[in-house]
Amino acid sequence: MVLLATEGKEAFIGIPAAQLSRVTDLSSPTIRVDTQEYDVKLLNPGARVDTQSRSVGLRYQLPEGADVLEGQLAYLAFNDTIQDQGYWVPLTALIDGLRGVWNVYVVGENSQVERRTVNVLYANSEQAFISGAVADGEAIIASGLHRVVPGQPVKVAE
Secondary structure (H helix, E strand, O other): OOOOOOOEEEEEEOOOHHHOOOHOOOOOOEEEEEEEEEEEEEEEOOEOOOOOOOOOEEEEEOOOOOOOOOOEEEEEEEEOOOOOOEEEHHHHHHHOHHHHOOEEEOOOOHHEEEEEEEEEEOOOEEEEEEEEEEOOOOOEEOOOOHOOOOOOOOOOOO
């Protein structure tokens, strides 16, 4: 038997240790669960790094009446500016490669599809910021990757 509370619901958020002071100093933190945003209260400032996820766990008190279920994903909202070189691509442009690396397909020389290995530096629910074997001006195939293979000749739509 598992006993679940109907009141005093909490959200557990894992953050990188480098962001700890910045996140715990938020004056009015908000958490998104599904499409609903909630104003929350930080219950603990985080005291240790989890050895599995390498993140610091923070617990937030959700408001009474929050319509959430145990196990739903929760996202802490905060802005962060990072100076880095790379490209934003839609998540649909990413394809998994060998040994856990990510790839994108580009239209290369002779208008043929080429597979390029990239590093996913940051991601949100719609886009990923990548760096790697992609150059300025190259056409990245943004979706429909299941319809093309490396070496296939393609025509870029205008």
